[in-house]
Amino acid sequence: MNLNITPKDRILSELTDIDGFLNITMSENPEEALQRGNDLASHVARTGKLLADAKFHLNQARSSEVMETLRETAKNAKATAKAVNALIDSLCREEQYLVDWSERANRTATHQLSWCVTVISKAKEEMKLGRFVPQNNK
Structure with missing residues (x-):
């Protein structure tokens, strides 16, 4: 598998x-x-990938031969x-x-994207209401 x-x-x-x-x-x-x-959507995707890659590096570090040796040495030394x-x-x-940072960036981008949707929805609703508001001709 080509990762x-x-x-x-x-x-x-x-x-x-x-x-x-x-x-910003x-x-x-x-x-x-x-x-x-539009920019946030690509950042959500990219930070999701970066999170997966960061987890790969973390798992690799935790399961390295050095860590396994350390784990065995500590166990033999009666460490908890x-x-x-x-x-x-x-x-x-x-x-x-x-x-941690990848996860935080991904969540932040996701929340900001939701805010953009809210702003756009609000503008659309205001445009709709503006068309149907009766004009007061005095």
Whole structure:
């Protein structure tokens, strides 16, 4: 199976770029919402892929030969399972950070996309109401 896994340094770079976009405050202009919604849809897809790739790196780090050796050594030294897991988690902190950030970026982009839909729906409703409001001719 040919997995196209994004390297960790590129995940970090892409998340930095996407985060910059997600930190822009949008107005309630429907045209802006439409354009931003298009961009957000692609960011939702990309951050979902980055999340999967970050999880791949995390799982790979946790199951590496070094980690297995550490796990066995700690077990032989009578370390508790909780202590062994805490040690492994600390050694995999960079991979876990990429997972956490990818997940957060994906959720943020998803919520912002929902907001764009709301802004566009509001504008459509206002346009409809504007057509049917009786005019007061005095």
